[in-house]
Amino acid sequence: MTEPKSDVLQGTLDLMVLQTLAAMGPLHGYGIARRIEQISEDALQLNQGTIYASLLRLQQRRWIAANWGVSDNNRKAKFYSITRAGRKQLAAQTDNWERIAAVIGRLLRLSEGR
Amino acid sequence: MRAGWAVLWSKCAALFHRRTDDFDDELRTHLAMLVEENLRRGMTPEAARRAAMVRFGGPMQIKEQRRDERGVPIVDTTLQDLRFALRSLRRHPAFATVAIATLAIGIGAGTVVFTFVGAVLLRPLPYRDPARLVRIFETNPLKNWTRNVAAPANYADWRTRTAVFTDIAAYEQFNSTGSGASEMFLTGFGEPQGLKALGVSGNLFTVLGAAPLMGRVFTDDETFEGASRVAILSYSLWQSAFGGDPAIVGKPVTLSGRRYDVVGVMPRTFFFPGRDVQLWTPFGYARDLIPRSRRPHWLGVVARLKPGVSFEQARQDMNRIAGELERQYPDTNTQMGVRLEALHESFASEPRTALLVLSAAVGLLFLIVCANIANLQLGRAVSRARELTVRRALGAGRGRLIRQLFTESLVLSVLGGAIGFALAVVGQSALTRFAASAVPLFAVVHIDRGVMLFALALSLVAPVVFGVLPALTSARREHVTDRTESSTRETRGLRNLLVACEVALSIVLVVGAVLLLRSLERLRDVDPGFNQHRAVAFTMTLPSARYPDAAARFNAFAEIERRLREQPGVDAIGATSTLALRGFTWTGDSTIEGRAATDYERELRHMSTTADYFSAMGIRLLAGRTFAATDTRDKPQVTVVNQALARKYFPGTATEAVVGKRITFGRPQDNAPWVTIVGVIADEKQDGLDKPAEPTSYATIAQRLQNPLTFVVRSAAPADAVVAMARRTVFAVDKDLALTNVTTLEDVVDGSMEGHRFRTALLSAFAIIALSLAALGIYGVLAYSVSQRGRELGIRLALGARRPELFRMVIGQGLRPVAAGAAVGLAGAVALTSLIRVLLFGIEPIDPPTYAVAITLLGVIAIAACALPALRATRVDPVVALRDE
Numbered sequence: 001m002t003e004p005k006s007d008v009l010q011g012t013l014d015l016m017v018l019q020t021l022a023a024m025g026p027l028h029g030y031g032i033a034r035r036i037e038q039i040s041e042d043a044l045q046l047n048q049g050t051i052y053a054s055l056l057r058l059q060q061r062r063w064i065a066a067n068w069g070v071s072d073n074n075r076k077a078k079f080y081s082i083t084r085a086g087r088k089q090l091a092a093q094t095d096n097w098e099r100i101a102a103v104i105g106r107l108l109r110l111s112e113g114r
Numbered sequence: 115m116r117a118g119w120a121v122l123w124s125k126c127a128a129l130f131h132r133r134t135d136d137f138d139d140e141l142r143t144h145l146a147m148l149v150e151e152n153l154r155r156g157m158t159p160e161a162a163r164r165a166a167m168v169r170f171g172g173p174m175q176i177k178e179q180r181r182d183e184r185g186v187p188i189v190d191t192t193l194q195d196l197r198f199a200l201r202s203l204r205r206h207p208a209f210a211t212v213a214i215a216t217l218a219i220g221i222g223a224g225t226v227v228f229t230f231v232g233a234v235l236l237r238p239l240p241y242r243d244p245a246r247l248v249r250i251f252e253t254n255p256l257k258n259w260t261r262n263v264a265a266p267a268n269y270a271d272w273r274t275r276t277a278v279f280t281d282i283a284a285y286e287q288f289n290s291t292g293s294g295a296s297e298m299f300l301t302g303f304g305e306p307q308g309l310k311a312l313g314v315s316g317n318l319f320t321v322l323g324a325a326p327l328m329g330r331v332f333t334d335d336e337t338f339e340g341a342s343r344v345a346i347l348s349y350s351l352w353q354s355a356f357g358g359d360p361a362i363v364g365k366p367v368t369l370s371g372r373r374y375d376v377v378g379v380m381p382r383t384f385f386f387p388g389r390d391v392q393l394w395t396p397f398g399y400a401r402d403l404i405p406r407s408r409r410p411h412w413l414g415v416v417a418r419l420k421p422g423v424s425f426e427q428a429r430q431d432m433n434r435i436a437g438e439l440e441r442q443y444p445d446t447n448t449q450m451g452v453r454l455e456a457l458h459e460s461f462a463s464e465p466r467t468a469l470l471v472l473s474a475a476v477g478l479l480f481l482i483v484c485a486n487i488a489n490l491q492l493g494r495a496v497s498r499a500r501e502l503t504v505r506r507a508l509g510a511g512r513g514r515l516i517r518q519l520f521t522e523s524l525v526l527s528v529l530g531g532a533i534g535f536a537l538a539v540v541g542q543s544a545l546t547r548f549a550a551s552a553v554p555l556f557a558v559v560h561i562d563r564g565v566m567l568f569a570l571a572l573s574l575v576a577p578v579v580f581g582v583l584p585a586l587t588s589a590r591r592e593h594v595t596d597r598t599e600s601s602t603r604e605t606r607g608l609r610n611l612l613v614a615c616e617v618a619l620s621i622v623l624v625v626g627a628v629l630l631l632r633s634l635e636r637l638r639d640v641d642p643g644f645n646q647h648r649a650v651a652f653t654m655t656l657p658s659a660r661y662p663d664a665a666a667r668f669n670a671f672a673e674i675e676r677r678l679r680e681q682p683g684v685d686a687i688g689a690t691s692t693l694a695l696r697g698f699t700w701t702g703d704s705t706i707e708g709r710a711a712t713d714y715e716r717e718l719r720h721m722s723t724t725a726d727y728f729s730a731m732g733i734r735l736l737a738g739r740t741f742a743a744t745d746t747r748d749k750p751q752v753t754v755v756n757q758a759l760a761r762k763y764f765p766g767t768a769t770e771a772v773v774g775k776r777i778t779f780g781r782p783q784d785n786a787p788w789v790t791i792v793g794v795i796a797d798e799k800q801d802g803l804d805k806p807a808e809p810t811s812y813a814t815i816a817q818r819l820q821n822p823l824t825f826v827v828r829s830a831a832p833a834d835a836v837v838a839m840a841r842r843t844v845f846a847v848d849k850d851l852a853l854t855n856v857t858t859l860e861d862v863v864d865g866s867m868e869g870h871r872f873r874t875a876l877l878s879a880f881a882i883i884a885l886s887l888a889a890l891g892i893y894g895v896l897a898y899s900v901s902q903r904g905r906e907l908g909i910r911l912a913l914g915a916r917r918p919e920l921f922r923m924v925i926g927q928g929l930r931p932v933a934a935g936a937a938v939g940l941a942g943a944v945a946l947t948s949l950i951r952v953l954l955f956g957i958e959p960i961d962p963p964t965y966a967v968a969i970t971l972l973g974v975i976a977i978a979a980c981a982l983p984a985l986r987a988t989r990v991d992p993v994v995a996l997r998d999e
Contacts, residue, residue: 047171
């Protein structure tokens with residue numbers, strides 16, 4: 001717990017959830033949260049519960065769909081999967097993200113160099 | 115964009131399906147999975163559960179966060195505020211009742227006035243594209259004409275020469291008052307029935323763009339004699355006289371003894387030019403009558419602008435034509451100009467000022483209502499400060515608190531508005547009955563969607579006006595400790611300011627109401643020039659089909675008069691061509707013997723009466739004699755003139771000396787026969803009690819017959835009995851004659867004041883309400899202040915202050931905002947009341963007694979409102995007051 005952790009930006013979380021579903025196929029909330037934690041190697045400060053707000057937002061935009069199913073150990077769970085609109089959105093957001101990341105990166109290097 | 119709609123849709127759907135959300139299940143599964151994971155790592159069940167909760171992040175917060183995301187938060191919280199507001203109002207029934215009742219009065223009064231404004235000024239006339247319709251009048255400074263009916267020949271020339279109108283139509287206007295319609299008699303359907311019928315040009319309905327409900331409208335050809343006689347019925351006549359007969363079109367009816375074919379029925383909403391007209395018929399003039407009638411004026415004119423032509427262009431073109439006609443016919447058209455008025459404005463020109471003044475007044479009243487409720491709320495806010503600060507401490511944001519207070523205001527307002535609307539419905543129908551003739555003939559006052567929307571709008575605007583101030587001051591308090599002297603003092607200052615505003619606005623209303631009341635009083639004191647008591651009047655028209663010439667008509671009228679005179683109980687009887695206070699019918703030029711050949715009078719009113727008319731009316735004879743039985747057709751023409759004529763035509767001549775002078779009814783070059791003045795009578799009012807009588811010449815019907823005549827029967831018997839007797843007597847002469855415009859002279863006088871009485875009554879009511887509200891405001895602030903200062907008053911008493919001193923002190927404190935408000939209000943009244951100058955009679959807007967009355971009234975009410983709290987202040991028991999706390 002001593003390692004520095006970052007808060008998650010709201011839009012970023014939506015993007016991570018979309019990417020996770022695109023990469024892994026249908027997952028329940030717990031699965032998505034675990035997957036994001038693993039990928040970030042616990043560098044992100046994430047209350048698992050917060051992904052539900054994100055899931056709801058994405059659902060309202062029809063970028064993901066939800067269905068009740070049964071988990072590996074026989075629990076009733078809601079499974080989320082990415083829709084076609086969601087994939088389009090993901091592609092657009094990814095481009096956008098990379099552009100912004102590159103700009104911010106350059107900007108930060110620039111100020112360091114002074 | 116699509117995503118945006120999807121979100122909106124899903125959020126709205128969520129509002130209705132909040133209970134079916136299965137998030138709880140999902141959450142439980144998630145937590146269970148986390149616990150399992152922790153157990154796998156070897157935690158104890160208890161530790162596993164706690165760790166799971168920490169990692170998940172507080173299920174309640176998550177739920178809350180998700181709920182905000184899911185539905186529409188503002189709707190959720192508004193519903194919550196709404197429930198809360200209703201609960202809190204139920205807990206304070208006294209406050210709620212006063213506030214809602216006040217609002218109901220404010221909104222109700224506003225709505226009532228709006229029903230009249232809407233009916234008269236706003237509701238579009240029932241014609242196609244009514245904004246393109248224009249009324250054309252003739253003007254002539256030589257005759258003091260500013261909006262006179264047109265000469266038929268001029269009308270005909272306008273029609274052929276115009277470049278700006280698609281067409282110009284005309285209708286008969288034989289009377290200066292009412293719709294100008296004349297009488298026709300429908301026979302063959304029970305008792306003969308007098309109808310208001312209007313002679314029109316064949317193109318009238320086409321110009322108006324009014325389609326019939328059934329049948330057809332007139333054709334241009336039908337304007338003239340020779341075509342078959344046709345008639346169009348109004349919807350109400352079709353219903354009342356013909357029982358809504360669906361096959362009425364094409365059927366013949368007998369009107370004034372002649373056969374007419376019904377060719378059409380107009381829709382229920384149609385009217386022209388007033389709602390009292392029941393029937394339209396084409397003029398039926400001989401083809402050459404219109405082009406050769408350039409001297410007499412009797413046509414109302416309405417025209418439709420060509421597409422793309424502006425009102426101003428039309429005015430210029432009509433001025434051009436009038437100029438051409440003036441050059442072409444100097445004999446008749448010297449200085450004859452035209453005046454164009456938009457049709458709706460023209461119809462509404464008379465009641466417009468009164469309605470605007472009433473609207474302004476009701477606007478002030480509405481502001482007073484709002485100030486009063488703001489005041490009440492401020493008073494309550496101080497006692498609520500605790501509740502609000504607690505809510506604040508528990509995390510309610512300032513915006514959230516303001517919104518909640520605002521919702522409360524809105525609830526009050528909507529409840530008040532609903533009751534106010536009900537009041538308006540009742541008030542409106544009562545008012546229209548109370549002052550039927552105050553509403554112009556073309557307008558129908560009723561509650562429609564516009565009125566409802568207006569009431570709703572008022573209910574929504576009110577809380578913005580009265581709710582903002584209290585909400586802002588209440589929500590500002592940060593801490594519980596803020597509930598100190600300084601904040602209550604600030605509130606008190608605000609409340610005093612509101613009281614001052616209320617007083618100022620009330621003063622303006624009171625001054626306006628008193629001015630109107632005093633005018634009405636002056637108007638009542640005006641001598642109408644005749645005796646209005648114990649006399650009935652009714653009009654009779656002799657149909658020309660059966661009374662073709664003057665001799666036949668004279669004989670019939672004389673016979674009717676003779677038989678009526680013999681009836682028991684009849685003290686006097688006479689007849690006139692135009693009854694007092696009903697304006698005039700005919701005017702003309704007049705030459706006075708002995709003046710220069712170019713010098714003549716241009717506006718002489720002509721009336722014809724029977725010999726006994728003056729004594730029957732109780733009109734005083736000032737000099738000479740009235741008509742005698744010897745003034746017959748073959749004798750030299752004689753006239754009786756009124757005092758106005760004697761003064762204007764023979765200035766500087768004693769009244770007695772006017773008798774024996776001679777005048778003619780025409781210009782010097784007309785060489786009309788001389789008429790000898792045999793008597794001068796006192797003026798009887800013609801155009802209204804508030805207008806001076808115009809020079810009038812009376813002729814005896816034996817020498818100048820007019821048709822119709824209005825009979826005046828003076829009798830001590832009840833009016834109904836007199837009318838029934840008159841009806842029997844007339845039927846005995848001719849069973850197809852009908853009595854119309856049946857009334858008592860008292861009602862004639864009363865009716866002429868109706869418009870004035872209507873606005874006086876409304877404005878007085880507003881002023882009374884305003885004063886009561888101001889009194890309530892003054893009382894409320896002072897009473898609260900006394901209750902807060904109990905301790906201070908106790909100390910003062912204990913230190914030796916005497917009770918009368920305390921009483922004076924409290925009264926003085928209460929009157930300070932009153933005095934300030936009164937000063938501002940009086941200044942405002944002085945500035946504003948010049949606007950109502952046109953509505954006043956016999957007094958100036960800056961009328962010292964009026965202001966004195968207003969100040970006294972306000973002073974008495976303010977002192978009364980202060981007295982109760984001040985008395986309570988003197989009853990403070992110092993011991994109790996000091997022990998308190």
